[in-house]
Amino acid sequence: MRFLSGLIAAAFLASPAFAQCGGNFNAFVDGLKAEASQKGFDASTVNGFFKGVQQDGAVLKADRAQGVFQKPFIDFSRHLISQNRIDRGTAMSRKYDAVFDRIEREYGVSRGVLLAFWAFETDYGAVQGDFNTRNALVTLAHDCRRPELFRPQIFAAIELYSQGNFDPARTTGAWAGEIGMVQMLPQDILDNGMDGDGDGRVSLKTSAPDALMSGAKMLSHLGWQAGQPWLQEVTVPAQMDWSLSGPGKPRPVSEWQSMGVQARSGSLANLPASLILPQGHNGPAFLAYPNFDVYFEWNQSFVYVLTAAYFGTRLEGGQIYDAGNPAPRLSSAQMKQLQTKLQARGYDVGKIDGILGAGTRAAVQAEQVRLGLPADAWPTTDLLGRI
Incomplete structure (x- = not known):
């Protein structure tokens, strides 16, 4: 899934008139309607888009149940990468060889990169999600965890609707509002949607060439350097x-x-x-x-x-990594204990969630330096006991 850039988030937070979240859901939707009108959408478009909008509790449940990200790299990668996914990736590479050749010529994005996203996001298009996209976006914007990410996507979805490329009642996708085979948010579709199969439409749910070309264009716009390794x-x-x-x-x-x-x-x-x-x-x-x-x-x-x-x-023929013999990982409870201790020492580890994120890694490495331990940012029971 795509995350909001810092510039867009800053612009959102600088607009206090429409930066609110939470409260009565119907009143919140009224605020969205007012902002959409201020942005220039006509009343028919606004009313049509929000007709029948509902808060989706299943979206909030999914947002709070991402325990898989607590797994360390070896476990996580073995969980996601199977021989079946490798074999299917090879088959898809052959099936859409001409599309990947075009992508490599025009955007310099290697086919393995897109095949991996395609596999992980939707299992090569087989599992695209059945959450109502409009309801998901409005629900997540109303929730106060990350409104700066999701509120702008609502207006992008309204723009897609005004163009005839979004059905508020029927467009479905992932719980976080992404649509199509490589799971793109509405603003990304507006900015990077491509008609890869030449039928005159951009259909990221049903056309693999459209989805792959759009994903490649987005990566290019995000700064991908043509022909370089990653x-x-x-x-x-x-x-x-x-x-x-x-x-x-x-x-x-x-x-x-x-x-x-x-x-x-x-x-x-x-x-x-x-x-x-x-x-x-x-x-x-x-x-x-x-x-x-x-x-x-x-x-x-x-x-x-x-x-x-x-x-x-x-997917491009590379070998299986050498797992080595890393120190045993901390349990979720131990990770939370470590994060609490690090936070007490003044480190910004973000939410105490048991996930070894960027802030926790940086704090672990700093403490390892202070204590004279190998400063490789991997938390161990020895580190936990010394802090």
Whole structure:
């Protein structure tokens, strides 16, 4: 799923007249109608879009039940990547070979990247979700967890409706409002929707060429660098300054090589790269190139992003990663205990949720440095006991 950019979120928060959430649902919908009218939509369009709108409790339940993201990379990737998904990806690559060739020519996005998203988002189009999209977006905008993400998508959906490309009563998709085979939010469809099959329509639910071309265009607009790699498995030495590792810490590949980091197969690209150790220095190791950062514009979950990026390499013939022998992971209760301790020390770990997110990883690494432990951002029972 796509997350709202910081600029759009800032613009939303700067509009207090329409930034409210919560309260009476009908009154909230009236506020949406008023804002839609202010944005220039005529009364017929506004009334047609909101006719019969309902709050969907199943959407809220799904939003609060994302326990799978508590799994560490090895467990999560093994959960999502199966031989069946690899075999089907190979078959889809052959079936839509001409589409992928066109994508690679026009956008420089490698087919493995899109195949991985297609597989994870909808199992190659087979499971696209049956939540009413309008109701899902309004429900999530009314909920006060992330209104800055979902409220703008309502007006994008109204625009699609005004163009005849959205049916408020019948358009369905994922619980978070994404539509189609690669699960795109309404604003992304407006910005990047492509008629890939040449029938004069953009149909992301029924046309694989439309969905794949649209996904490629979106990745290109998010900053994908044509023809460049995104992730490569590496081997690391027994000892090095592990505090240099982590997402968003790029260094020239030559510097990593001088520290003993080597490609597990093939050659390293001559690009800046960050050393990713998802389960510490005794687990799998990857170099993440600049294109890897684009994945976080699609989804902000570290474990999802790394798994999708890795699966993209597998779908293009890459080998199975070396899992190594990482230290045992903390239980959910232990992770929450660790987050509470880190928060008490002044670290911003976000919500105490048991998920090893970016804030918790950074805090763990900082504490490992302070305590003289290998600063690889992987929490252990030893660390928990020392804080």
